[in-house]
Amino acid sequence: MKSAVVVFPGSNREHDAARALRLATGQEAAIVWHGDTSLPSGTDIVVLPGGFSYGDYLRCGAIAGRSPIMDAVKAHADRGGLVLGICNGFQILCEAGLLPGVLMRNKEKRFVCKVTNLKVERNDTPFTRAYDRGQVLAIPCAHGEGNYQADAETLARLEGEGLVAFRYCAPDGSIDAGWNHNGSLNAIAGIYSPKLNVLGMMPHPENHVDPAVGPTDGLALFKSLSMVLENA
Numbered sequence: 734m735k736s737a738v739v740v741f742p743g744s745n746r747e748h749d750a751a752r753a754l755r756l757a758t759g760q761e762a763a764i765v766w767h768g769d770t771s772l773p774s775g776t777d778i779v780v781l782p783g784g785f786s787y788g789d790y791l792r793c794g795a796i797a798g799r800s801p802i803m804d805a806v807k808a809h810a811d812r813g814g815l816v817l818g819i820c821n822g823f824q825i826l827c828e829a830g831l832l833p834g835v836l837m838r839n840k841e842k843r844f845v846c847k848v849t850n851l852k853v854e855r856n857d858t859p860f861t862r863a864y865d866r867g868q869v870l871a872i873p874c875a876h877g878e879g880n881y882q883a884d885a886e887t888l889a890r891l892e893g894e895g896l897v898a899f900r901y902c903a904p905d906g907s908i909d910a911g912w913n914h915n916g917s918l919n920a921i922a923g924i925y926s927p928k929l930n931v932l933g934m935m936p937h938p939e940n941h942v943d944p945a946v947g948p949t950d951g952l953a954l955f956k957s958l959s960m961v962l963e964n965a
């Protein structure tokens with residue numbers, strides 16, 4: 734499995750993402766600069782990592798979404814290639830038009846850094862097959878602008894087509910506004926593209942992958958990707 738992690742000026746989670754990919758797949762990810770115009774040949778999965786690309790100026794991800802590498806990322810996604818955007822990476826995917834909607838400021842207008850509970854909506858996707866449907870994961874969040882918003886038509890389409898990947902939930906899996914720390918519509922923490930090959934999510938699965946430093950609920954996401962590609 735060949736993976737590539739894109740680095741933008743201000744990215745700060747690229748090594749965490751590369752490490753998670755290495756732990757799950759046993760292979761090194763290529764590190765790709767945002768100013769490049771192509772991905773390494775044979776790339777199976779592209780990861781847009783978290784961080785503060787371009788200092789979060791204009792809107793988080795707005796400038797990075799127009800970087801030279803994004804045409805190659807779009808072409809990869811159009812061919813059915815896998816793309817994972819985590820936190821700032823999710824913001825970049827929305828700003829680049831690979832996913833619908835926008836990430837607004839958290840409802841309390843504060844940066845939130847804490848472990849959240851995430852409900853796995855479906856486990857028949859390339860990103861979630863190593864999870865159970867309805868499983869509740871403990872995954873950290875660290876963002877100021879994670880409040881997912883979309884117009885009513887887009888929201889209805891996401892819900893109707895099963896494109897919500899994860900929701901913020903209570904520890905027992907119930908959807909309760911008290912656990913939706915950033916105010917996202919329908920407690921949405923992550924969404925898929927219509928072909929399920931692009932996933933954007935605000936929480937950081939790459940930070941819960943190593944038993945030496947804590948819980949490992951994020952590892953199965955990266956394992957899912959390697960399972961898909963082994964079976965391809």
Ligand SMILES: NC(=O)CC[C@H](N)C(=O)O
Nearest residue numbers: 783784820821876877878
């Ligand atoms: N951890 C991150 O990727 C942060 C995302 C973004 N800069 C925000 O604060 O919303």
